Amino acid sequence: MDKLLIEGGARLEGQVTISGAKNAALPLICAALLTEAPLHLSNVPHLKDVTTMLRLLAQMGIDVTLDERNCLTLAATGLNNPVAPYDLVKTMRASILTLGPLLARTGEARVSLPGGCAIGARPVDIHIRGLQAMGADVQVEHGYIHARARKLRGAKIFTDLVTVTGTENLMMAAALAEGTTVIENAAREPEVVDLANCLNAMGARVSGAGSDVITIEGVERLAGASHRIMPDRIETGTFLTAVAVTSGKVRLKRTSAAILDAVIEKLREAGVRISATEDGLEVESDGRLKAVSLRTAPYPAFPTDMQAQFMAMNAVAQGTAVVTETIFENRFMHALELRRLGADIEINGNTAVVRGVPRLDGATVMATDLRASACLVVAGLVARGETLIDRIYHLDRGYEHIEEKLSQLGARIRRVH
Ligand code: UD1
Numbered sequence: 001m002d003k004l005l006i007e008g009g010a011r012l013e014g015q016v017t018i019s020g021a022k023n024a025a026l027p028l029i030c031a032a033l034l035t036e037a038p039l040h041l042s043n044v045p046h047l048k049d050v051t052t053m054l055r056l057l058a059q060m061g062i063d064v065t066l067d068e069r070n071c072l073t074l075a076a077t078g079l080n081n082p083v084a085p086y087d088l089v090k091t092m093r094a095s096i097l098t099l100g101p102l103l104a105r106t107g108e109a110r111v112s113l114p115g116g117c118a119i120g121a122r123p124v125d126i127h128i129r130g131l132q133a134m135g136a137d138v139q140v141e142h143g144y145i146h147a148r149a150r151k152l153r154g155a156k157i158f159t160d161l162v163t164v165t166g167t168e169n170l171m172m173a174a175a176l177a178e179g180t181t182v183i184e185n186a187a188r189e190p191e192v193v194d195l196a197n198c199l200n201a202m203g204a205r206v207s208g209a210g211s212d213v214i215t216i217e218g219v220e221r222l223a224g225a226s227h228r229i230m231p232d233r234i235e236t237g238t239f240l241t242a243v244a245v246t247s248g249k250v251r252l253k254r255t256s257a258a259i260l261d262a263v264i265e266k267l268r269e270a271g272v273r274i275s276a277t278e279d280g281l282e283v284e285s286d287g288r289l290k291a292v293s294l295r296t297a298p299y300p301a302f303p304t305d306m307q308a309q310f311m312a313m314n315a316v317a318q319g320t321a322v323v324t325e326t327i328f329e330n331r332f333m334h335a336l337e338l339r340r341l342g343a344d345i346e347i348n349g350n351t352a353v354v355r356g357v358p359r360l361d362g363a364t365v366m367a368t369d370l371r372a373s374a375c376l377v378v379a380g381l382v383a384r385g386e387t388l389i390d391r392i393y394h395l396d397r398g399y400e401h402i403e404e405k406l407s408q409l410g411a412r413i414r415r416v417h
Helices: 022-034 048-058 093-106 125-133 164-175 190-201 233-245 261-270 304-315 333-340 370-382 393-398 402-408
Strands: 003-007 013-017 039-042 063-066 072-075 108-112 137-141 144-148 156-158 180-184 205-207 213-217 225-228 249-253 273-277 280-284 320-324 344-348 351-355 364-366 386-390 412-416
Touching: 003 370, 013 402, 022 039, 022 048, 022 072, 022 093, 022 164, 022 190, 022 233, 048 063, 048 093, 048 393, 093 108, 093 125, 093 144, 093 164, 125 137, 125 144, 125 156, 125 164, 164 180, 164 190, 164 205, 164 213, 190 205, 190 225, 233 249, 233 261, 233 280, 233 304, 233 370, 261 273, 261 304, 304 320, 304 333, 304 344, 304 351, 304 370, 333 344, 333 364, 333 370, 364 370, 370 386, 370 393, 370 402, 370 412, 402 412
Parallel strands: 013 249, 039 225, 156 180, 364 386
Antiparallel strands: 003 386, 003 412, 039 072, 063 072, 108 144, 137 144, 180 213, 205 213, 249 280, 273 280, 320 351, 344 351
């Protein structure tokens, strides 16, 4: 199993290009299921989760072509097997995003239940209830969600919790339903907007994406389209924290400050200088950062996917930070690993109190999930001596060539087999 070896202490300098967003790419790939015509996606990130999603679609009978310029063409003309099997779903919860489009297009879908995952229970009850409201007959049997509907009908859906993939699944299903669907308490994440834009380019009639009420007027059929995937705001944020802890100066290209307001505000509070450039951001920091307290919540508030990286930053900052996680019930596993590097963190339910220490010391640590892995990389970059991160397959699910991008900026990091 691959590991990452980091020798901390190098200042990050130079420029790096941010990849297309994982969390936009996955629903966009599923949108191809809605039409017979080809969907062309560019700026596709080279990630394990994307490969898994493409394998899933390929075994449903979809034609998948990926060229060397990261452009993907998906043609669901031959869609003949509307099934998402357990062995693929278990490695990637986002496979649930096939449920809505498959049902809307073929009238039937069998998608394995994703089950629990390291960061919490993460049920899919809201996805199921939404489809039922649209007239689907949904049975959960033998670990599979089996949904049927001759034709979905538009409905008014209020989601109890703000759910990102839930909103996306229902939006895709509603695009081909008969009549109008209104999703209230919808997720406002930029990736939801990216999906809505692509659906509209395919001929859908979606309005209100980016607000908490999304209206979808169903259409008979959708056409093909070409769409460029938005930049990855979590990869952007992860690089911002990495540069911040190493007192570096880096230009991040092909990204945008506009999708990261809450994160940028917190970094500025910590003492980091950030400015928008023509095609991205410039970040610079020096000296010890100030600890910043934060509370995760749905967009536009502080993203749960950046909580772990900020914990690494707070671990070496001046002062004490209180970090509250409100989205997932078990998302502090990285705190225990940070303690192995000498961090002073106390956990109480969904709150972590991080007392900044002057320095961390390298050690062997274990990645437990995707963003926890990113947190350990950030910590390893600032820790004294060598940090060896085990189980980095989590990292490969969501970060494109992370060690190459960091090496390019001067980090001493390499993959060991
Ligand atoms: C998405 C992101 C993930 C991010 C998360 C929160 C993708 C592919 N993944 O995950 O990176 O961390 O949003 O920003 O976009 N819930 C229910 N019932 C449901 C659905 C959700 O109880 O039917 C709960 C979840 O357990 C969680 C909360 O709602 O506590 C929010 O989860 P949700 O927004 O659905 O996360 P994902 O869409 O899976």
